[in-house]
Amino acid sequence: MSEWIKLASQVIERCACLAECTEEPGHTTRTFLSPPMHEVHARIRRWMEECGLQVRVDAAGNIRGRREGTQLSGTLYIGSHLDTVPQAGMFDGILGVLAGIALMESSGPYTFPVEIVGFSEEEGVRFGLPFLGSRALIGDFTPDLLAIKDREGVSVEQAITAFGLDPKCIPAARAESAALGYLELHIEQGPVLESRNESVAVVDAIVGQSRLTLSFEGRANHAGTTPMHLRHDALAGAAEWVQTIERIANQTPGNETPGNEKQGLVATVGRLQVTPGATNVIASHVQASLDVRHPTDFTRKAAVEEMVTAARQIAERRALSILVEPHLDQASVAMDRGLTNLLEQSVAACGFAACGFAASRLNSGAGHDAMVIAPKIPAAMLFLRSPGGISHHPDESVRVEDVAAALQVGHNFLERLGGIQ
Amino acid sequence: MSEWIKLASQVIERCACLAECTEEPGHTTRTFLSPPMHEVHARIRRWMEECGLQVRVDAAGNIRGRREGTQLSGTLYIGSHLDTVPQAGMFDGILGVLAGIALMESSGPYTFPVEIVGFSEEEGVRFGLPFLGSRALIGDFTPDLLAIKDREGVSVEQAITAFGLDPKCIPAARAESAALGYLELHIEQGPVLESRNESVAVVDAIVGQSRLTLSFEGRANHAGTTPMHLRHDALAGAAEWVQTIERIANQTPGNETPGNEKQGLVATVGRLQVTPGATNVIASHVQASLDVRHPTDFTRKAAVEEMVTAARQIAERRALSILVEPHLDQASVAMDRGLTNLLEQSVAACGFAACGFAASRLNSGAGHDAMVIAPKIPAAMLFLRSPGGISHHPDESVRVEDVAAALQVGHNFLERLGGIQ
Numbered sequence: 006m007s008e009w010i011k012l013a014s015q016v017i018e019r020c021a022c023l024a025e026c027t028e029e030p031g032h033t034t035r036t037f038l039s040p041p042m043h044e045v046h047a048r049i050r051r052w053m054e055e056c057g058l059q060v061r062v063d064a065a066g067n068i069r070g071r072r073e074g075t076q077l078s079g080t081l082y083i084g085s086h087l088d089t090v091p092q093a094g095m096f097d098g099i100l101g102v103l104a105g106i107a108l109m110e111s112s113g114p115y116t117f118p119v120e121i122v123g124f125s126e127e128e129g130v131r132f133g134l135p136f137l138g139s140r141a142l143i144g145d146f147t148p149d150l151l152a153i154k155d156r157e158g159v160s161v162e163q164a165i166t167a168f169g170l171d172p173k174c175i176p177a178a179r180a181e182s183a184a185l186g187y188l189e190l191h192i193e194q195g196p197v198l199e200s201r202n203e204s205v206a207v208v209d210a211i212v213g214q215s216r217l218t219l220s221f222e223g224r225a226n227h228a229g230t231t232p233m234h235l236r237h238d239a240l241a242g243a244a245e246w247v248q249t250i251e252r253i254a255n256q257t258p259g260n261e262t263p264g265n266e267k268q269g270l271v272a273t274v275g276r277l278q279v280t281p282g283a284t285n286v287i288a289s290h291v292q293a294s295l296d297v298r299h300p301t302d303f304t305r306k307a308a309v310e311e312m313v314t315a316a317r318q319i320a321e322r323r324a325l326s327i328l329v330e331p332h333l334d335q336a337s338v339a340m341d342r343g344l345t346n347l348l349e350q351s352v353a354a355c356g357f358a359a360c361g362f363a364a365s366r367l368n369s370g371a372g373h374d375a376m377v378i379a380p381k382i383p384a385a386m387l388f389l390r391s392p393g394g395i396s397h398h399p400d401e402s403v404r405v406e407d408v409a410a411a412l413q414v415g416h417n418f419l420e421r422l423g424g425i426q
Numbered sequence: 427m428s429e430w431i432k433l434a435s436q437v438i439e440r441c442a443c444l445a446e447c448t449e450e451p452g453h454t455t456r457t458f459l460s461p462p463m464h465e466v467h468a469r470i471r472r473w474m475e476e477c478g479l480q481v482r483v484d485a486a487g488n489i490r491g492r493r494e495g496t497q498l499s500g501t502l503y504i505g506s507h508l509d510t511v512p513q514a515g516m517f518d519g520i521l522g523v524l525a526g527i528a529l530m531e532s533s534g535p536y537t538f539p540v541e542i543v544g545f546s547e548e549e550g551v552r553f554g555l556p557f558l559g560s561r562a563l564i565g566d567f568t569p570d571l572l573a574i575k576d577r578e579g580v581s582v583e584q585a586i587t588a589f590g591l592d593p594k595c596i597p598a599a600r601a602e603s604a605a606l607g608y609l610e611l612h613i614e615q616g617p618v619l620e621s622r623n624e625s626v627a628v629v630d631a632i633v634g635q636s637r638l639t640l641s642f643e644g645r646a647n648h649a650g651t652t653p654m655h656l657r658h659d660a661l662a663g664a665a666e667w668v669q670t671i672e673r674i675a676n677q678t679p680g681n682e683t684p685g686n687e688k689q690g691l692v693a694t695v696g697r698l699q700v701t702p703g704a705t706n707v708i709a710s711h712v713q714a715s716l717d718v719r720h721p722t723d724f725t726r727k728a729a730v731e732e733m734v735t736a737a738r739q740i741a742e743r744r745a746l747s748i749l750v751e752p753h754l755d756q757a758s759v760a761m762d763r764g765l766t767n768l769l770e771q772s773v774a775a776c777g778f779a780a781c782g783f784a785a786s787r788l789n790s791g792a793g794h795d796a797m798v799i800a801p802k803i804p805a806a807m808l809f810l811r812s813p814g815g816i817s818h819h820p821d822e823s824v825r826v827e828d829v830a831a832a833l834q835v836g837h838n839f840l841e842r843l844g845g846i847q
Contacts, residue, residue, distance in 0.1 A: 128704070274665075282512065284694075285549065285694070296649045298650045
């Protein structure tokens with residue numbers, strides 16, 4: 006075990022090393038193809054080359070390190086993402102990439118080729134559209150995505166070119182058609198494994214999610230001279246709606262019973278931009294994000310419809326206009342049954358199974374690259390405990406024992422997969 | 427009259443000319459000593475010099491054009507401000523400065539010296555603290571103001587130095603101690619004169635106002651994996667509070683009766699900044715502005731107290747922390763009785779009085795430089811009709827007949843003031 010602890014320590018140290026690469030001094034903020042991603046690639050390239058991988062950066066900005074297999078076989082992809090939310094922790098995504106590299110250091114070659122992938126984009130922060138990296142891997146990076154613009158008016162195409170890559174080569178980022186599988190190690194980012202006192206769990210399915218932008222438009226006017234009853238205050242309308250979202254989510258079946266939160270609906274307004282945004286001016290325009298998730302697609306869609314209807318009613322009553330833009334309607338995605346069973350056997354074989362025989366199973370409340378990849382490539386995911394359930398926050402952490410457990414399980418999984426090839 | 431219409435047209439044309447000077451292409455946004463203010467000063471300097479004024483820019487960034495009087499006398503200051511809210515209209519503040527210059531073109535010299543002042547700062551956008559320009563005129567630009575920083579971390583002192591001025595010379599910006607008076611022409615920025623079908627009105631008093639910043643602090647976490655009942659969502663708390671503000675304002679005595687809005691309370695949350703501000707992250711921190719105004723100081727203070735208490739209660743119930751920072755507690759300010767009566771006589775003499783004999787009187791729901799100046803220098807204000815009651819918005823406008831009326835009244839006021847000197 007001490008060998009795994011040593012390797013796990015190195016993985017954690019490397020996560021800390023990459024957290025230094027940031028757009029925002031004093032925090033870790035790293036969006037799609039932002040300047041600090043160059044330094045991330047340089048460091049990962051060195052670590053990949055040290056364990057003999059062939060390294061390239063594809064046209065979507067994914068860094069990929071490959072080791073050929075000893076026999077003719079489809080490739081096993083192991084990966085996660087390298088971008089972060091604003092003011093992020095050190096481990097979300099990054100840990101899965103560095104754990105993949107650590108697995109290449111400690112074992113193989115296998116009968117099958119292995120490719121470690123550090124995806125360029127998963128969080129959707131810069132362009133409001135997540136999974137740009139994994140979309141490229143499965144050939145779903147359609148040309149229309151290139152035209153999407155960030156808040157500064159820079160398009161995806163311009164961002165790719167500015168990073169020194171050629172958008173025309175995106176089709177070449179696609180994985181081979183007969184890929185063997187995709188494995189993703191990721192922190193849970195929630196409180197369940199901690200409450201069960203377990204290191205790792207096998208992911209059954211990833212819940213479905215909807216993302217929308219709602220824009221409320223009223224009329225800017227002077228805060229001192231416009232009587233209350235003559236206002237068309239976009240922020241007052243948006244605030245009423247944010248409260249309604251919370252109420253609808255709390256009333257969704259499953260959420261009335263605390264402890265049943267695994268099956269509950271979550272709805273979040275995390276971004277709210279107010280224009281013009283001055284103390285003495287009534288807000289003319291508010292743009293708000295909406296993120297809704299649930300393991301049952303029907304329940305999720307019904308909740309989104311209720312929330313959009315509520316927005317329209319609030320806007321009508323306040324004589325505001327409203328624009329609703331759906332960005333994502335991602336169905337709940339099951340992981341591959343065969344690979345997941347194999348992963349469960351590895352958890353049990355390494356002694357991390359809950360009751361000594363069956364590994365812990367979880368639904369993932371967060372979207373992951375595995376969700377995008379699963380429809381095209383058999384995919385499996387292993388979750389690591391998140392202390393305090395904290396993620397998307399500088400206090401995000403991992404326990405070195407849990408990282409060691411994940412590496413040991415990952416190693417066992419690779420050996421096992423080689424055995425059945 | 428046609429001569430006044432011609433002069434009014436020139437004033438409007440010059441307002442449009444200054445609206446080109448902006449920090450934000452496509453809009454007019456011009457905060458305290460921002461780069462476009464250099465060009466504003468260059469244009470105003472030319473127009474002032476064309477009518478024989480001695481021009482200087484004082485250390486607070488106010489541009490001042492002076493014409494000496496024919497006898498020994500205190501100075502009459504005529505002015506308004508040159509800064510704007512974000513995405514502003516063309517007339518708020520600017521019109522009063524250019525009308526002052528137009529009055530110098532059309533008349534005088536008088537027995538008393540006249541100084542036209544274009545104040546550098548009134549709106550409080552950049553440093554969250556309004557009236558920096560007029561504070562300097564009355565000797566109330568205290569050294570502690572120099573340390574205040576804008577959102578980019580630039581201090582008032584640095585902003586003054588960067589503009590090419592010397593903060594040490596601010597005391598020299600002070601008006602003479604025996605000033606004759608201060609006259610401000612300004613658009614109403616509200617709907618009352620339009621509803622009365624009148625061109626101009628004399629201002630009785632300026633309502634008191636409070637400005638505060640409230641910061642709600644919760645905990646950032648993943649939007650997909652954090653159950654609703656375990657969240658500390660700063661935005662959900664702030665949204666509940668914004669709704670409460672609106673309810674408290676609507677329930678304040680005076681607001682239940684539409685048509686009585688002149689005496690009503692107005693409360694506005696115009697700025698709301700959400701951190702980290704990503705679709706898939708629960709907000710950890712929300713900073714909101716609060717602006718409350720009422721002609722009776724007691725009513726205003728009681729409302730502010732109720733709103734702050736509500737914020738504390740919401741924060742406590744949601745396990746958020748809260749920080750309340752008061753920035754401004756400006757008492758209701760009466761205009762000078764003597765100058766105001768003189769102005770009323772001018773309105774009547776020029777034929778713009780409501781019933782042929784008594785000029786229209788108004789309270790101002792907006793703060794103005796005259797409010798800061800009135801405690802030190804006898805001050806009077808003339809309001810012009812605001813079509814549609816629209817201000818702080820690109821659609822802000824004036825009618826050329828109303829500007830002509832204001833110039834005619836202003837001219838009559840100067841002649842009348844010369845007569846009694």
